[in-house]
Amino acid sequence: xxxxxxxxxxxxxxxxxxxxxxxxxxxxxxxxxxxxxxxxxxxxxxxxxxxxxxxxxxxxxxxxxxxxxxxxxxxxxxxxxxxxxxxxxxxxxxxxxxxxxxxxxxxxxxxxxxxxxxxxxxxxxxxxxxxxxxxxxxxxxxxxxxxxxxxxxxxxxxxxxxxxxxxxxxxxxxxxxxx
Amino acid sequence: xxxxxxxxxxxxxxxxxxxxxxxxxxxxxxxxxxxxxxxxxxxxxxxxxxxxxxxxxxxxxxxxxxxxxxxxxxxxxxxxxxxxxxxxxxxxxxxxxxxxxxxxxxxxxxxxxxxxxxxxxxxxxxxxxxxxxxxxxxxxxxxxxxxxxxxxxxxxxxxxxxxxxxxxxxxxxxxxxxxxxxxxxxxxxxxxxxxxxxxxxxxxxxxxxxxxxxxxxxxxxxxxxxxxxxxxxxxxxxxxxxxxxxxxxxxxxxx
Numbered sequence: 195x196x197x198x199x200x201x202x203x204x205x206x207x208x209x210x211x212x213x214x215x216x217x218x219x220x221x222x223x224x225x226x227x228x229x230x231x232x233x234x235x236x237x238x239x240x241x242x243x244x245x246x247x248x249x250x251x252x253x254x255x256x257x258x259x260x261x262x263x264x265x266x267x268x269x270x271x272x273x274x275x276x277x278x279x280x281x282x283x284x285x286x287x288x289x290x291x292x293x294x295x296x297x298x299x300x301x302x303x304x305x306x307x308x309x310x311x312x313x314x315x316x317x318x319x320x321x322x323x324x325x326x327x328x329x330x331x332x333x334x335x336x337x338x339x340x341x342x343x344x345x346x347x348x349x350x351x352x353x354x355x356x357x358x359x360x361x362x363x364x365x366x367x368x369x370x371x372x373x
Numbered sequence: 374x375x376x377x378x379x380x381x382x383x384x385x386x387x388x389x390x391x392x393x394x395x396x397x398x399x400x401x402x403x404x405x406x407x408x409x410x411x412x413x414x415x416x417x418x419x420x421x422x423x424x425x426x427x428x429x430x431x432x433x434x435x436x437x438x439x440x441x442x443x444x445x446x447x448x449x450x451x452x453x454x455x456x457x458x459x460x461x462x463x464x465x466x467x468x469x470x471x472x473x474x475x476x477x478x479x480x481x482x483x484x485x486x487x488x489x490x491x492x493x494x495x496x497x498x499x500x501x502x503x504x505x506x507x508x509x510x511x512x513x514x515x516x517x518x519x520x521x522x523x524x525x526x527x528x529x530x531x532x533x534x535x536x537x538x539x540x541x542x543x544x545x546x547x548x549x550x551x552x553x554x555x556x557x558x559x560x561x562x563x564x565x566x567x568x569x570x571x572x573x574x575x576x577x578x579x580x581x582x583x584x585x586x587x588x589x590x591x592x593x594x595x596x597x598x599x600x601x602x603x604x605x606x607x608x609x610x611x612x613x614x615x616x617x618x619x620x621x622x623x624x625x626x627x628x
Contacts, residue, residue, distance in 0.1 A: 258501060259418025288422070289497035291504055347404035348512040349411040357404065373504055 212278050216242050216249065219273040226265045227352045230308040233266055237296025240287055247280040254292045256373070257353040294373045305370055306336045311358065313370040333369050335360035345369075375492075377454060378555050379427035380444075381601050384455035386420035387445060388609070389413070389476065391616050392463060401466050408512060412473070415505040420445075422498045446620040450603075450610045457600040458541040460609040464534065467527065470516040471534035477510035478574050479545045479567065486562035495560065514578045521582025528583065535579070536587045543593030544600060546571070552601075 220242070221234045233239055233253075241252040251270060255263050267284055274282055294313035297305075302312035311333050332341040340362040347357040355368040393413030400406035424441040458476055463469045484506050487499035520527040546568040548556065555561035579586055592599075599605065619626060 255418075255501075257415055257418060258422060258505060259414035259416070261414070288501045289493075291497075291501040293504075347408060348508070348515075349404070349408040351407075353411060353414060371508070373508075 213242065213244070215277050216251075216274055219277045220251070220270065223266070223269045223273055226262045226269070228305070228308075228310065228354075230304045230310075231297075231301040233270075235298040235301035235304075237292060237294075237298075238266060239270075244280075249274060249278060249280055249282045250285060251282065252285045252287050254287045256292050260353050262352075292373070294370065297370075309336050309367055310355065311336050311367060311369040313372045333358055335363060335365065336367055337365045338363040343367075374551055374554060375560065376427055376430040376432045377551055378561055379423050379430065380454040383420045383423035383427060383444075384453045385459050385476070385480075386416035386423070388453065388455040388612065389459040389473075390417040390420065391612055392459065392461075392469075392472075395463055396469070405466070409469075412509050412512070415502075415509070419498070419502045419505070422501070426494055426498070442620065446617045450605050450613055452603060453600070453605065453609060453613070454603060455600050455609075456541065456544055457606055458538060458545070460600070460606060460612060461538060461541065462608055465530055467520050467530035467534040468537070470513060470520060471531065471538050474510070474513035474517045474578070475535075475538060475542055475575070477506060477513045478578075479542075479571055481506045481510050482567040482570055482574075483562055483564070486567065490561070491559035517578055517584070518582040521579070521584040531582065532584050535584060539587035540590045540592040543589070543597035547597040547601070549598065549601065 217234070220239050221232050223233050225231055225233055225236055225238075228236075236256070238253055238256065239251065240254050241250075243250045243252075251274065253263075253266065253270065270284060271282060297313055305312045333343050333345075334341055335343050335358075338360060340360055342361040343358050344361060345356065346359050346366065349355075350357045350368050354371055354373070356371050357366065358369045359366045390413040393409045393416070396406060396409045398406065400409055421441055424444050427444065428439045428441060456476075458472060461468075461472055481503060484499045484503035488496050488503060490496045490499065517531065520531040522528070523531075546564050548563065548565050552561050552564060556563045576586055600609075
């Protein structure tokens with residue numbers, strides 16, 4: 195990857211303080227496509243480590259083709275460069291693959307507040323994995339809380355969402371796909 | 374050899390993503406427009422992961438600069454290693470769905486098998502991609518059922534589409550010398566072993582869709598070869614002409 199290493203300017207105090215502030219900085223970066231949750235809460239930041247003077251930040255993509263990946267990397271560079279000095283390396287880890295199981299509980303609440311049904315609120319039991327039309331389990335409507343909802347489309351406005359509609363309040367809404 | 378195998382994996386996603394992209398702005402309904410392109414985006418992302426790995430393989434005769442873009446934009450049809458199935462034209466929506474389902478069902482099995490590859494990079498990419506492929510096959514199977522078990526018109530078109538594309542499926546399970554050597558080394562998946570679970574899954578979906586299983590023809594069995602060896606149908610060159618024209622006309626273009 196091009197331009198992975200660069201030198202930061204302002205010096206910083208102790209290592210642990212620096213580590214904590216890097217995590218804080220990363221925690222302030224919101225997902226470019228779902229700007230209500232941070233990349234830490236979504237489980238995109240897998241690790242922050244120091245190798246000598248170098249900072250090594252491990253990120254994992256949500257979906258292989260997610261167009262936000264590059265923006266996230268640029269945001270991480272910018273945010274970390276403001277906090278610490280020393281070269282920064284971003285490592286992309288594919289394994290273990292990202293899962294919505296890693297989405298923090300706090301982030302699930304924020305998603306629901308933003309009108310996006312959080313992942314897993316409508317998981318089908320494993321016994322129902324054969325393809326059967328119109329038999330998705332209920333996803334809770336983030337607007338009125340009703341479980342009487344239906345899937346409109348398996349895919350939505352971003353790689354990580356599908357489209358639903360509430361049969362009670364009639365509002366369409368996004369569902370963060372369990373993955 | 375590994376380079377060639379990685380191209381086989383990459384080119385399926387690259388070519389099918391390009392085909393799905395052709396529906397942008399003109400799919401039958403907006404939701405399907407979005408779905409097709411989202412599936413294409415996943416496949417393109419996967420293709421990039423395979424191509425990035427391919428770029429790192431030293432084949433001895435490598436050109437000095439090998440990048441994902443060079444592999445995608447500067448190879449001619451004869452150098453592509455995708456299955457004949459994925460380069461077939463979009464046709465009507467039943468044709469597109471039949472192509473997608475037949476591929477997705479195979480793709481899931483292939484990727485699941487590749488998660489056990491002794492090549493850690495291949496196993497990691499496969500573990501990532503199989504989660505996406507599982508989601509893809511749910512949608513394409515749903516549509517096969519919806520169209521097959523739909524109106525008389527949609528049923529007829531879905532059956533025609535399955536019958537027409539069936540001959541290209543034999544290639545998915547054919548193991549040539551390149552693949553055999555990599556299978557023996559524990560790197561590649563044994564495509565032949567995927568055939569019976571694939572047939573079983575396809576039979577279940579087609580039965581649910583009230584469709585008949587298509588009949589095998591001469592391209593199944595011993596004659597099952599083509600795309601993986603770089604021998605393509607006429608459709609691939611035209612697809613590549615459109616996909617590659619910008620970087621070939623303006624090699625310095627940046628976007």
